[in-house]
Structure formats: C-alpha cells, structure tokens
Amino acid sequence: VPTLKTWLLVVPALALLGVVGYRAGDRVLHAEPATSQVDGPQAGEATSAVPAEARQLARRLLGSERGTAVASGLPLDLRADIEGDTDLFAYAQRLQFQAANGNAEAGWMVSRVYDYCAMYAMDPGGYQLDNTLLTGMGMSASAPMVAARERVSRRCAGFVSSDNLGRPLILTQRLEAAKAGNLAAEASLFAEGHPLETAPAY
Numbered sequence: 001v002p003t004l005k006t007w008l009l010v011v012p013a014l015a016l017l018g019v020v021g022y023r024a025g026d027r028v029l030h031a032e033p034a035t036s037q038v039d040g041p042q043a044g045e046a047t048s049a050v051p052a053e054a055r056q057l058a059r060r061l062l063g064s065e066r067g068t069a070v071a072s073g074l075p076l077d078l079r080a081d082i083e084g085d086t087d088l089f090a091y092a093q094r095l096q097f098q099a100a101n102g103n104a105e106a107g108w109m110v111s112r113v114y115d116y117c118a119m120y121a122m123d124p125g126g127y128q129l130d131n132t133l134l135t136g137m138g139m140s141a142s143a144p145m146v147a148a149r150e151r152v153s154r155r156c157a158g159f160v161s162s163d164n165l166g167r168p169l170i171l172t173q174r175l176e177a178a179k180a181g182n183l184a185a186e187a188s189l190f191a192e193g194h195p196l197e198t199a200p201a202y
Contacts, residue, residue: 079109082109082112082113082116085151085154085155086155087155087157087158088113088116088117088155088156088158088159089117089156089157089158089159090158091113092110092113092114095107095109095110095113096110099176099177099180102180103180104177104180104181104182104185105177105182107173107174107176107177107180107182107185108174108177108182108184108185110173110177111170111173111174111177111185111188114165114169114170114173115170116152116155116156117152117155117156117159117165118165118166118167118170119152120152120153120156120159121156121159121160121161121163121165122161122165122166123161124153124157124159124160124161127149127153128153130149131146131149131150131153134146134149171189171192171194174188174189175189175194175196178196179196
C-alpha cells in the first residue's frame, strides 16, 4: 500500500498530467488547419512527452517505496510496538531481519529495544530477586516500582546475559542505523559524544 509520502509526491504529478493533457487538447481544438496537418506520430509525441515523464516519475516513486516497505509481520510504524505490551525479544528478531536488509528505521528501533531491556538482560534472575526485595520493604513507592519492573521483565523475557545487551552493543547498533541513514540514531550518537564525524563543520 503506498504511503502518505508517496501520495504527496504522486498526486501533484498526476495533477500536472491532467493540466498538461487538458491544455494540449485545448490547443488541438483551437489550432489553425495548417497546424493540424502535422504527422500523427509527431503530434502524439508532442502532446504526450510531459505526461509520459510524469508517469515514469510516479512509477519510480512507487517502486522506491515498495523497495523500502516493511515486510508483513511488522507495523507500518515500527515505533508503535515499543510503547505497547509487545514481546520485545520476538520484536527485536523481526527488526534485526529488516535492519539486515537495509531498513535504517528498524536498526534504530533494535537499539532502543536493547537499551530498554539491557538492565533486565544483564541478570534476569537477579532482576527478579530485586523485585522480591523491593516488595518486602513495604515502602509506599515499592508497589509502583515493582509493577514497572515486572512489566519490563515480561516484555524482555527471552533476553539473557549472554546476549550482551550492554552499552557497546547499543552504540554499535545505533552506529549501523546512523550510517544507513537514520537521523534519530545519528542525533543520539551526537548527543552521547559519539558523532559520525569529528570535523568542526559536522
């Protein structure tokens, strides 16, 4: 399904095609008899040159959109699942497949999943023990804190310490996404003191 960006580019091209076709037809109707004696193929080429270019542009735009489209199994907005109660382990696996095929947005979202799940993944057992300890403390802040931590453990279940979801892996993933063209990943690296380039102009 063409995205909004595609329609914003294709609709003006189609509008241009209609205007050019209308004006070309109007010129033919009001042309002098001498001008109407142009050979048929030449007249057809003259009136269809711009519309043909517009159609080619539209085809190229649609082709490029299909080439970067998200495969089935992921939402059109890759960021949507990061906010819900998604199984982030399975989500990250799907994103990694897309990132390996050049989807820079998927690469950025993988780094966000790693960042979100890193604390849990370092020691899942210890994470649960901390939850038990917090519950036993009986403080007013304990219940909401434990509820938030349990949500993280539910969403990140599947990650283990051997996945090494530490800072080096997160930065590496963001670097790959930034090099692939994701502006959010590039801005994140810049803010964290790891810009893609060190030149003053950058």
